[in-house]
Amino acid sequence: MTVERTGPVDPIGRYLKTQKTEKVVKKQEGDSITLSEEAKFRAELHKSIELVKQAPDIRQDRVEEIRKKLEDPSYIDDKVIEVVADRVLKMFGL
Structure with a gap:
């Protein structure tokens, strides 16, 4: 077997500059x-939402503060009961 013409496939290609x-x-x-x-607003909104998601649902420090006040007999009087009742009614839309 003889192999001939082992040059480039495209002989013209070598002459092109x-x-x-x-x-x-x-x-x-x-x-x-x-x-x-709008992008700045959305970024700030997203950041705020993430902070809210990370915050606890119940603030234990506030619960303890109120619990101590309720245990004190001098704290509960007619004025406090009236304010609490008004807030509860307002919460339920009554």
């Missing part, structure tokens, strides 16, 4: 982005 590429000019300043007001 290669084109020079233009030199790349680097930009001196860095890239920057700007956020719209």
Whole structure:
């Protein structure tokens, strides 16, 4: 078996001149982005929602403070009972 013509597949390709590429000019300043007001608002909203999700549902320090007040007999009087009753009614929309 004889192998002939072991040159390039495209014999014309070697005669074509290669084109020079233009030199790349680097930009001196860095890239920057700007956020719209809506994007800033949504980011702040998302951050607030995450903080609320992480907060405990029951504030133990406040519960302990109120528990101590209720254990004190001098704390509960007609004025306190009236205020609490008004707040409970307001909570239920009555």
